[in-house]
Amino acid sequence: MKIIKNLGLIIFxxxxxxxxxxxxxxxxxxxSREAVxxxxxxxxxxxFGEEFIAETQGKTYSDSWGIVSPALKVxxxxxxxxxxxxxxxxxxxxxxxxxxxxxxxxxxxxxxxxNKGLFLFLTFGLGIIGSLMWIIPNLILDGPPGIKNDGxxxxxxxxxxxxxxxxxxxxxxxxxxxxxxxxxxxxxxTVADPVKGLFIAGQQASQWFLYGMxxxxxxxxxGIRMYIKYRHNKYQMVRTxxxxxxxxxxxxxxxxxxxIFGLPGKDLKNAMPLDYTFLYKYNVEQLLDAGMFGLFLxxxxxxxxxxxxxxxxxxxxxRWYCSWVCGCGGLAExxxxxxxxxxNKKMWAWKLERWLVHGVLVFAGLLTIWVxxxxxxxxxxxxxxxxxxxxxxxxxxxxxxxxxxxxxSIFAGVIGTGFYPYFGNRSWCRFGCPLAAxxxxxxxxxxxxxxxxxxxQCISCGNCSTYCEQGIDVRAYAQKGQxxxxxxxxxxxxxxxxxxxxxxxxxNGPEEGRFGNEGPIVxxxxxxxxxx
Amino acid sequence: MSKIVIIGNGVSGITAARHIxxxxxxxxxxxxxxxxxxxSRTALMYVYMGHMRFQDIQPYExxxxxxxxxxLLEDQVEKIDTASRSxxxxxxxxxxxxxxxxxxxxxxxxxxxPGQDLxxxxxxxxxxxxxxxxxxSPSAKRMVIVGGGLIGVELAEMALSRxxxxxxxxxxxxxxxxxxxxxxxxxxxxxxxxxxxxxRFNTELKEIIxxxxxxxxxxxxxxxxxxxxxxxxxxxGVSPNVDxxxxxxxxxxxxxxxxxxxxxxxxxxxxxGDCAQFNEPVNGRRPIEQVWYTGRIMGETLAQTICGNRxxxxxxxxxxxxxxxxxxxxxxxxxxxQRADDEDHYYWEHSDGKICLHIVWEKESLKFRGINVFGIRxxxxxxxxxxxxxxxxxxxxxxxxxxxxxxxxxxxxxxxxVDGFNLKTGMNVELKKKxxxxxxxxx
Numbered sequence: 001m002k003i004i005k006n007l008g009l010i011i012f013x014x015x016x017x018x019x020x021x022x023x024x025x026x027x028x029x030x031x032s033r034e035a036v037x038x039x040x041x042x043x044x045x046x047x048f049g050e051e052f053i054a055e056t057q058g059k060t061y062s063d064s065w066g067i068v069s070p071a072l073k074v075x076x077x078x079x080x081x082x083x084x085x086x087x088x089x090x091x092x093x094x095x096x097x098x099x100x101x102x103x104x105x106x107x108x109x110x111x112x113x114x115n116k117g118l119f120l121f122l123t124f125g126l127g128i129i130g131s132l133m134w135i136i137p138n139l140i141l142d143g144p145p146g147i148k149n150d151g152x153x154x155x156x157x158x159x160x161x162x163x164x165x166x167x168x169x170x171x172x173x174x175x176x177x178x179x180x181x182x183x184x185x186x187x188x189x190t191v192a193d194p195v196k197g198l199f200i201a202g203q204q205a206s207q208w209f210l211y212g213m214x215x216x217x218x219x220x221x222x223g224i225r226m227y228i229k230y231r232h233n234k235y236q237m238v239r240t241x242x243x244x245x246x247x248x249x250x251x252x253x254x255x256x257x258x259x260i261f262g263l264p265g266k267d268l269k270n271a272m273p274l275d276y277t278f279l280y281k282y283n284v285e286q287l288l289d290a291g292m293f294g295l296f297l298x299x300x301x302x303x304x305x306x307x308x309x310x311x312x313x314x315x316x317x318x319r320w321y322c323s324w325v326c327g328c329g330g331l332a333e334x335x336x337x338x339x340x341x342x343x344n345k346k347m348w349a350w351k352l353e354r355w356l357v358h359g360v361l362v363f364a365g366l367l368t369i370w371v372x373x374x375x376x377x378x379x380x381x382x383x384x385x386x387x388x389x390x391x392x393x394x395x396x397x398x399x400x401x402x403x404x405x406x407x408x409s410i411f412a413g414v415i416g417t418g419f420y421p422y423f424g425n426r427s428w429c430r431f432g433c434p435l436a437a438x439x440x441x442x443x444x445x446x447x448x449x450x451x452x453x454x455x456x457q458c459i460s461c462g463n464c465s466t467y468c469e470q471g472i473d474v475r476a477y478a479q480k481g482q483x484x485x486x487x488x489x490x491x492x493x494x495x496x497x498x499x500x501x502x503x504x505x506x507x508n509g510p511e512e513g514r515f516g517n518e519g520p521i522v523x524x525x526x527x528x529x530x531x532x
Numbered sequence: 533m534s535k536i537v538i539i540g541n542g543v544s545g546i547t548a549a550r551h552i553x554x555x556x557x558x559x560x561x562x563x564x565x566x567x568x569x570x571x572s573r574t575a576l577m578y579v580y581m582g583h584m585r586f587q588d589i590q591p592y593e594x595x596x597x598x599x600x601x602x603x604l605l606e607d608q609v610e611k612i613d614t615a616s617r618s619x620x621x622x623x624x625x626x627x628x629x630x631x632x633x634x635x636x637x638x639x640x641x642x643x644x645x646p647g648q649d650l651x652x653x654x655x656x657x658x659x660x661x662x663x664x665x666x667x668x669s670p671s672a673k674r675m676v677i678v679g680g681g682l683i684g685v686e687l688a689e690m691a692l693s694r695x696x697x698x699x700x701x702x703x704x705x706x707x708x709x710x711x712x713x714x715x716x717x718x719x720x721x722x723x724x725x726x727x728x729x730x731x732r733f734n735t736e737l738k739e740i741i742x743x744x745x746x747x748x749x750x751x752x753x754x755x756x757x758x759x760x761x762x763x764x765x766x767x768x769g770v771s772p773n774v775d776x777x778x779x780x781x782x783x784x785x786x787x788x789x790x791x792x793x794x795x796x797x798x799x800x801x802x803x804x805g806d807c808a809q810f811n812e813p814v815n816g817r818r819p820i821e822q823v824w825y826t827g828r829i830m831g832e833t834l835a836q837t838i839c840g841n842r843x844x845x846x847x848x849x850x851x852x853x854x855x856x857x858x859x860x861x862x863x864x865x866x867x868x869x870q871r872a873d874d875e876d877h878y879y880w881e882h883s884d885g886k887i888c889l890h891i892v893w894e895k896e897s898l899k900f901r902g903i904n905v906f907g908i909r910x911x912x913x914x915x916x917x918x919x920x921x922x923x924x925x926x927x928x929x930x931x932x933x934x935x936x937x938x939x940x941x942x943x944x945x946x947x948x949x950v951d952g953f954n955l956k957t958g959m960n961v962e963l964k965k966k967x968x969x970x971x972x973x974x975x
Contacts, residue, residue, distance in 0.1 A: 144726055146858025150693040154582040232858070234941040341584075346593060454937055455912025457853050457862070459824050460543070460591045461575035466584045475591055496939050498583075500855040502862055502909035505937050509968050520554060523912055525829040526920075527846035528836060 008133025026110035145232035164421035172418035243330035317449025319491020336425025343424030440487030456524035481517030534630035544805030545635030547831025638770035647740030679768030849919035864915035865902030
């Protein structure tokens with residue numbers, strides 16, 4: 001068994017090393033003028049096409065940075081000159097990410113783009129096989145079903161040791177490349193082409209398709225780990241099934257399948273304000289252009305955020321979304337499960353959490369008002385007008401850019417996932433997610449959900465607090481016989497699972513008595529009562 | 533404002549300190565020779581197994597003590613001078629007190645076994661024991677554990693988590709025989725064996741063998757067998773840690789003698805927790821109770837007395853819990869190892885041999901007396917109420933679904949349990965649908 005496990009680890013590491021090394025496999029050159037003309041948009045071609053062709057003629061670059069950076073340099077020089085001359089009619093608004101990736105795609109040569117299937121197997125295939133060989137033997141090696149957290153704080157992977165730090169560096173690097181320099185990973189994106197082709201034959205994958213595929217694979221593989229680890233706990237089994245279902249069907253398959261029928265590929269469960277692009281002009285226009293289904297999506301977006309979300313939080317707590325449906329939560333509960341104990345339980349972290357997460361909620365609210373106003377004025381104004389993008393002297397475009405950069409990319413991605421092995425698996429959900437903040441307010445003040453403490457049975461051991469991914473000091477309540485009613489609780493149920501004395505239970509019930517023991521005396525002491 | 537000194541920072545001492553602070557402005561000083569900060573003694577095993585770090589089993593952050601003006605002193609009390617109301621410390625200093633609370637805890641029993649003081653022979657009670665176990669572990673291949681109780685099982689689980697094999701010597705013919713009825717003892721024994729523990733019943737420790745350097749290299753059992761091992765775990769119970777009190781005016785027998793108000797024979801000196809011995813049993817309980825919960829209740833109670841609201845120790849119905857490897861255990865009321873003549877009982881066990889329920893009632897009156905559950909969680913509130921109001925066994929069985937405290941989606945066994953109960957007793961209990969549990973509460 002141990003041999004299979006170790007062999008699995010080796011196979012996984014080989015696949016990971018290969019995947020990481022892919023950017024160095026290709027070579028990049030411009031084949032022909034036609035290729036450039038097909039890749040660049042006409043306005044881009046007009047702006048800097050000739051210079052780019054002249055610059056790259058006859059040259060071969062060993063990495064995508066080499067060919068993309070001169071292109072971006074000449075693009076910006078030319079464009080800046082137009083802006084300086086206020087020649088707005090000819091200014092081009094392409095983003096570096098999009099332009100860079102198109103140029104890298106056009107110019108790539110080498111083994112990966114010629115053997116996509118082979119490299120798909122060597123990276124994703126071997127990665128999956130290796131990790132399953134590592135995970136499945138735990139069925140036997142870990143002994144009978146039950147909580148098995150032995151060695152969590154002895155392992156450098158899960159106690160912020162060197163493996164943890166190395167993992168964090170890899171993840172952070174991955175997210176930075178994905179969000180800001182996608183052309184660097186053009187070979188990795190190419191590997192996803194055969195899978196993309198299953199949906200629409202011959203179509204190329206984007207960096208987001210690769211990311212979606214990686215996301216699903218990571219969740220399924222680590223979901224299998226959850227099934228094995230918590231096979232004695234049906235709540236965890238059902239919940240894991242739920243997050244996998246919503247990720248695979250709603251966040252991945254439907255998003256790919258809908259466009260096949262000419263419909264917008266939207267993730268139907270992605271609620272505002274987590275989905276901050278919903279009211280962006282391009283999105284609303286796309287939905288309005290998509291007939292009845294588009295109109296349905298537009299209405300559903302509002303119904304989901306304003307009616308479905310708060311109603312279900314009232315009945316079941318925010319767990320129905322955060323740890324049963326949400327994609328960020330789904331990744332945290334599967335890939336992130338080994339890191340849950342690393343969340344900070346200190347009082348100062350709780351204070352920081354309240355400032356940050358509600359700050360982001362305010363930011364998201366402002367963004368929604370600004371882009372909503374912009375979209376509304378554009379659509380209700382004369383045809384083809386851009387509407388009023390500026391309100392109270394602040395530009396909706398600026399807000400969009402800052403929110404997208406700071407919250408959408410840095411906070412949710414780089415910090416939220418990149419720092420799993422350091423800050424734990426829910427730092428985005430706890431400190432940054434505006435939807436979590438919104439639902440948290442409902443959960444704290446108007447909900448039937450609570451975690452009930454079982455009378456006086458708590459022994460203050462601290463397993464609940466340690467394994468709370470949201471950094472709630474569960475024990476502080478349990479040892480006083482109080483129930484846990486906290487805005488940040490995502491209802492993962494792990495506190496209840498790791499409790500060695502059967503003290504905690506997630507429950508929905510009448511709001512009366514929701515906070516549990518209010519007196520200083522814990523159940524079991526009949527000597528006296530103290531009125532509070 | 534008086535100065536209250538508490539010796540011992542375990543759960544009873546710290547609970548007393550917290551509640552005194554709630555009700556008064558007195559100066560509070562807690563003295564411990566063990567650790568600076570309060571930690572959960574019951575959680576030491578999880579630190580060794582790597583589930584938590586030592587700081588994680590401390591329920592309060594370091595700023596808590598300063599904020600609540602609870603002074604902490606790491607030192608050892610050598611002598612209590614009751615005449616001058618002062619403590620003579622190991623460091624040489626004197627500590628004055630107006631009121632003194634002894635919350636001294638326990639120490640592992642040693643019954644005069646030859647070799648019991650060799651290196652590698654140890655109990656598991658204190659932080660120091662944990663440190664010692666860490667030192668003993670790297671070179672250990674086998675541990676012999678002596679004494680079949682809760683700490684013994686914990687120690688076995690700990691050793692196995694580090695790949696140390698375990699031989700477990702139990703004097704009785706079954707596991708935890710003085711507490712558990714046969715059925716539960718057997719279920720747990722099977723589970724312990726499932727974890728590959730070499731469990732030996734009716735076997736006692738005779739002698740621990742010296743390897744020539746003052747370190748244990750094995751044991752000889754009462755059957756004459758020699759078992760090679762590097763660690764010997766002594767878990768045959770604990771006794772009050774009261775040696776240094778014996779030289780004072782304070783009356784000590786096995787523990788520090790107290791009345792129901794937790795007062796010793798000397799005014800303004802009190803004892804709580806493991807170290808207290810009641811001169812008359814309270815609520816029919818044993819004179820010395822070495823349980824987390826009773827230590828906490830004593831701390832809560834004494835704080836009232838100290839703050840001028842004199843209260844007797846009056847614990848409610850008995851309850852306890854534990855975990856044996858993967859199987860959780862809860863108990864409410866009294867389920868004795870040996871059934872009394874006036875009692876009837878019903879035992880149900882799941883076919884997987886890891887889940888069971890054992891319930892006891894008075895034959896004549898059908899009054900519910902107690903329940904043991906393994907692998908099922910039950911609500912403390914409801915059982916506390918049923919025990920206090922002397923509810924009928926029928927009431928309990930009818931409401932079993934509402935009393936269940938298992939997480940959502942867990943399999944439910946109440947129907948099978950009640951069917952079996954009716955079959956065995958000839959009663960005709962109808963299982964009620966699950967109700968919101970607070971609807972069954974009186975107050």
